Amino acid sequence: MAVPTAERTLDLSARFPGFVVPDNRPGYSGWLVDRGHLLEVAAGIRDELGYDYLSSVTGVDYLPEGRMEVVYQVYQTTGGPGLVFKVQLERKDPIEVPSLVSIYPGAELQEREVWDLLGIRFSGHPDLRRILMWEGFAGHPLRKDWHEAYFEEEAKPFKSRWPGGKIVHAENQNPFNDNVAYPLDFDPEKWVPEGEAALYGALAKFQLQDGTGLSTDHVVVNLGPQHPSTHGVFRVAVTLEGETIVSLKPVIGYLHRNHEKIAERNTYIMNMPYTDRLDYLSSMSNNFGYALAVEKLMGIQPPERADYLRVMMAEMTRVSNHLMAIGAFLNDLGAYFTPMLYALEERELILDIFEAVAGSRMMCNYFRFGGVARDLPEGTPEKIRDLFYERLPRRIEEIDRFLTENEIIRARGIGQGVLTAEDAIRYSAAGPLLRASGIPYDVRRAEPYSIYDRFEFEVAVRSNGDIYDRLIIRLDEIRQSIRIVQQAIKQMPAGPVQALKPVYQVRVPPGESYGRVEGPKGELGFYLVSNGKPNPWRYHVRAPSFINLTAFSPMCLGQKIADVVAILGSIDIVLGETDR
Amino acid sequence: MYGKGILKGLSVSAKRFFETYLDDLRWLGRKRYGSPEGIAHRASKNGRGIFTVQYPEEKVPVPEEFRFVPFLVYDEGPAGEKNFRCTACGICAKVCPPQCIWMTRASDPATGRPIPDASEFFIDADICMNCGLCAEFCPFDAIKMDHDYELATHGRNVFDKWKLAKPAGYYENIRPINAARENAARAAKEAARVAREA
Numbered sequence: 001m002a003v004p005t006a007e008r009t010l011d012l013s014a015r016f017p018g019f020v021v022p023d024n025r026p027g028y029s030g031w032l033v034d035r036g037h038l039l040e041v042a043a044g045i046r047d048e049l050g051y052d053y054l055s056s057v058t059g060v061d062y063l064p065e066g067r068m069e070v071v072y073q074v075y076q077t078t079g080g081p082g083l084v085f086k087v088q089l090e091r092k093d094p095i096e097v098p099s100l101v102s103i104y105p106g107a108e109l110q111e112r113e114v115w116d117l118l119g120i121r122f123s124g125h126p127d128l129r130r131i132l133m134w135e136g137f138a139g140h141p142l143r144k145d146w147h148e149a150y151f152e153e154e155a156k157p158f159k160s161r162w163p164g165g166k167i168v169h170a171e172n173q174n175p176f177n178d179n180v181a182y183p184l185d186f187d188p189e190k191w192v193p194e195g196e197a198a199l200y201g202a203l204a205k206f207q208l209q210d211g212t213g214l215s216t217d218h219v220v221v222n223l224g225p226q227h228p229s230t231h232g233v234f235r236v237a238v239t240l241e242g243e244t245i246v247s248l249k250p251v252i253g254y255l256h257r258n259h260e261k262i263a264e265r266n267t268y269i270m271n272m273p274y275t276d277r278l279d280y281l282s283s284m285s286n287n288f289g290y291a292l293a294v295e296k297l298m299g300i301q302p303p304e305r306a307d308y309l310r311v312m313m314a315e316m317t318r319v320s321n322h323l324m325a326i327g328a329f330l331n332d333l334g335a336y337f338t339p340m341l342y343a344l345e346e347r348e349l350i351l352d353i354f355e356a357v358a359g360s361r362m363m364c365n366y367f368r369f370g371g372v373a374r375d376l377p378e379g380t381p382e383k384i385r386d387l388f389y390e391r392l393p394r395r396i397e398e399i400d401r402f403l404t405e406n407e408i409i410r411a412r413g414i415g416q417g418v419l420t421a422e423d424a425i426r427y428s429a430a431g432p433l434l435r436a437s438g439i440p441y442d443v444r445r446a447e448p449y450s451i452y453d454r455f456e457f458e459v460a461v462r463s464n465g466d467i468y469d470r471l472i473i474r475l476d477e478i479r480q481s482i483r484i485v486q487q488a489i490k491q492m493p494a495g496p497v498q499a500l501k502p503v504y505q506v507r508v509p510p511g512e513s514y515g516r517v518e519g520p521k522g523e524l525g526f527y528l529v530s531n532g533k534p535n536p537w538r539y540h541v542r543a544p545s546f547i548n549l550t551a552f553s554p555m556c557l558g559q560k561i562a563d564v565v566a567i568l569g570s571i572d573i574v575l576g577e578t579d580r
Numbered sequence: 581m582y583g584k585g586i587l588k589g590l591s592v593s594a595k596r597f598f599e600t601y602l603d604d605l606r607w608l609g610r611k612r613y614g615s616p617e618g619i620a621h622r623a624s625k626n627g628r629g630i631f632t633v634q635y636p637e638e639k640v641p642v643p644e645e646f647r648f649v650p651f652l653v654y655d656e657g658p659a660g661e662k663n664f665r666c667t668a669c670g671i672c673a674k675v676c677p678p679q680c681i682w683m684t685r686a687s688d689p690a691t692g693r694p695i696p697d698a699s700e701f702f703i704d705a706d707i708c709m710n711c712g713l714c715a716e717f718c719p720f721d722a723i724k725m726d727h728d729y730e731l732a733t734h735g736r737n738v739f740d741k742w743k744l745a746k747p748a749g750y751y752e753n754i755r756p757i758n759a760a761r762e763n764a765a766r767a768a769k770e771a772a773r774v775a776r777e778a
Binding site for chain 1: 585586593642668684709
């Protein structure tokens, strides 16, 4: 079943009588807030109740009920369970709700996403443009009545596959240039592309007159989308004064595939391999978050041994992800590929273990609801022991040695791209980004899931919030993860690894759930709404790479253009997750 | 001293450079490249210096659980006929996340009633995401994940039933532990059925 009623001890409806009521639908929790009083209630939740961290904003389209809902998940950075509040809206355009950016600036990109995909307008948002789709895109693709051009069926499995299956080549379904739906009144003769006026209009402009009669104009520079150090198809539009950044907007969506719509067509188990492809460098963590969210709905617990395996795999993923992050970051700084390949060597050995256990190096697809897919094969525990007791600790010290004292790295990193502790919370930064700014917030400690309460480890924290700290904190986290893996392999009991009989379609009772884990890049959350059918009604990913970008622009302002690449590298984004 | 950190970093690189040749010396008389021991040593906890494997001259052996595009298992009959284990139950097509499996259930030519066999079976290998769910949920051990990952072609990889067919012996060869466990389970089931009918 959904979240227990513990949070009901906090009575919001008594504090805000008349416009906050408990959400009493079966399987649901949290509070329903009246749209007109949302800002007031949110300010109260943040300032009086101390829920200072906005984790996730998303929308749900309840088409049969004729409603739209905006769901907010907030947490306290001191730890503890979260608070959910929702605004219900009539599903009749224009659908409008006050923007929370003034209270929680971390809502900025997320509200843009909700507007883009669900068509809910946020009044008072400073820059409400589409974010994943392009300006001029017709419709809002996550609405339940929106269909793609070659729509086959509402939900998988598609009926044409069995028992009278006829092979259809995907390319014949989608010939080039034809996978586009046009509005009824579309006239290609009169069509003018929207271009990027909206984007450039959103950048700050200035003009200087310095009294000599010469005027200085702003320069707009685009980094990417094809740029070797943006870690994928990521684009940054900046306005410069000389070399100093005056205004900056990240442009994303080049890798957008509407993961959430695909997931809402899939059955629950089918989504597991798709989550691998979100943050493809840490697929085990993605599996973990999704499995937790579904298990919360189903009300099941994995057996002991499966829990240990899960934690072990998640921590190994963290090590491999941070190695990659450090390596790629040094690449961005110009230490061309040598340190990167040193880091990749160790990552390679972790991937070898994943391959032996899960069958694939990166697309692990290892977790199942109520356990994991299979037990460790013969020889693997020894391999893990060799790696995590002998080789890795040695190699991490080596990376530390050539890294932390290097004068170039220190010069590029210390004091650059600072994110203060207050800003980190305000902008909903997560993971190493938040902890490097001095906030010791780690979901593994703040709200322990699975069996993390059994392990001894320290939450890595640094205080300066600059590029250098964000780099060093990853080394600290690797050391803690090695500790956890060592404890897990020592304590791991024997037993089954699967609580349920393996079935290809699980029954999920109606309700909602929010499962979150501390992924390597930050808090990774899955918000699910089930209506009892084999497919989730709503599936939303709180992607840390995406939400961490909210803090990207404030970190860059006043820095030089060359630092953009270093700051971006220190956030550590993966575009598969950012663009979803 | 300014520059000390850089020198320290360079010393790490230098160490690795020399260790490659030191390791070559230690392996004098044994094959360090192109041999299974050599590949295993380079990736072991004692591996030093060079780490890379020279694909395609050298190949890292794949573990048993490694999964690539699935194949259909058949048992060879006494006259060499191919008895597919597949019964066209459709579970693999229903669980396939990208929906790349199509099959047609065969029917008895005399009566026209469906029989437990697939007359056609297609997998679009270009769409297959190698997740392994079909093999995991097949109740008849009829569809299994392959180890052959060198599938690059100039055209489309849409595999039909005959291209997908591989003998049970091949399966036992690539996944000995899994195959032994499944064979034992199937034998036990068969024995129970015989006992029940007797």
